[in-house]
Amino acid sequence: MLDITMFSKADSIKGQGVGSAYLELINMLKNHFPNEFNVKINNYSKADISHYHTINPTYYLTTFQKKKRGVKVGYVHFLPDTLEGSINLYSPIQKYFDKYLLSFYKKMDEIVVVNPSFIPALIDAGCDENKITYIPNFVSRSLFYRKTSEDNLLFRKKLGIDNNKFIVFGVGQIQKRKGIDDFIKLAMDNPDIQFIWAGGFSFGKITDGYDEYKKIYDNPPKNLLFPGILDRSELVDYYNIADVFLLPSYNELFPMSILEAFNCGTAVMVRDLDLYKSVIDGYYIGCEDVLDMDREIKKLSSEPEEIDALSRLSKKASDYYSEDNVAGIWFDYYTSVYEKHKNNL
Incomplete structure (x- = not known):
């Protein structure tokens, strides 16, 4: 031993x-x-x-x-x-x-x-x-997994989100590197879509852009929800009700959040960084910038069959990792x- x-x-x-x-x-x-x-x-x-x-x-x-x-x-x-x-x-x-x-x-x-x-x-x-x-x-499948439709409807009801509302979900510390500016802009430009960002200010006031982000965090657009920093046991519910998991980060290694989304069978969209090609190529939608993200979100919100196809890719990636x-x-x-x-x- x-x-x-x-x-x-x-x-x-x-x-x-x-x-x-x-x-x-x-x-x-x-x-x-x-x-x-x-x-x-x-x-x-x-x-x-x-x-x-x-x-x-x-x-x-x-x-x-x-x-x-x-x-x-x-x-x-x-x-x-x-x-x-x-x-x-x-x-x-x-x-x-x-x-x-x-x-x-x-x-x-x-x-x-x-x-x-x-x-x-x-x-x-x-x-x-x-x-x-x-x-x-x-990521362990005992923590992150696909929940039932009934479970998802109950959680939507708990959050006050309509059953048919398209949901875009993001996870991470609220900081510039994570692309939170683009996430906020997407929410403002798509008032009919529900955006949720789980995360907070883990580094406190030394977070880059803290004052600016704190104002938005305290007074977000009506269609943007900030539930704060959540335990991983709580995050699984958000991945499951999301139609798309979006990580607009400018710099990453191998985000746990992407693997968590894969385990839940959630469609994954990211900023198209070269580093993703080394580890998860073929399992996600890669977007060049916020305009590209906006186009893809609008497209996916009206094409459920595309969401289903991306969900199958996520499950395939989950098996590999x-x-x-x-x-x-x-x-x-x-x-x-x-x-x-x-x-x-």
Whole structure:
């Protein structure tokens, strides 16, 4: 049995995809491999593998304890460029943070990325290509699944939304990087369509554009609902009543929200980013800009057969990124990196 210590504060702030990915991995390892892996959380005793999910300074200090930490695995959920439009820091502080982030990754014996498109950026930053492995995110079907029509009608009634109203749903922190400006514009330009955005200000007042977004959040258009930051157990209801899940984000790795939508059989529309082509090509509608999104939403709202076709694609994607499939990948990864480094521990 391998002793694996997870170092993470990812679940300390609600509404972050990093936290969702972390919790999914922990639950999967405990359910699938109770006799193969002994998983500990933020434990400073000796481990065979130390898996770092977040970059807290206290965790950075542990990387100097080489014999106690075993194989150091870093989980890359973001790079300096992907934080632009998320938080607004004083320029010198931002530069220091960027250097610290990359320094943390370089201290790792192995690195896991959730999207292969970020491998070149890590190599350019000085990371060894031979240490980098791509493993996709996944979402448990026990949390996100297709509900019955009766359940969906009841939830629409609870929210006060007409049974025939077309619904566009988005998830994420309310920040510029997530494309919230376009989501708001789409709602204003389509008053007959219901828009819902689940999320809030996880970074508080240092959120980029906080003052502007807070005003809209408190006084949204009549057809735009902000239910706030929701537990994942609540999100499943929103995915199920949505006709389209829309993520207009300008920068992502491998959003958990897209996988959640796939599991619920919800049609997926995204801003057409190159990074999606590496992981979910063929399973979504890609839009160039807000005008393109507007055209597609108007089209889909009058063509239910297209929604059905996209729903089938989502279910197909859900099968590919299932928990069982990805569990096997993680088992092979942990056992192989331990074998690779064990003689140097």
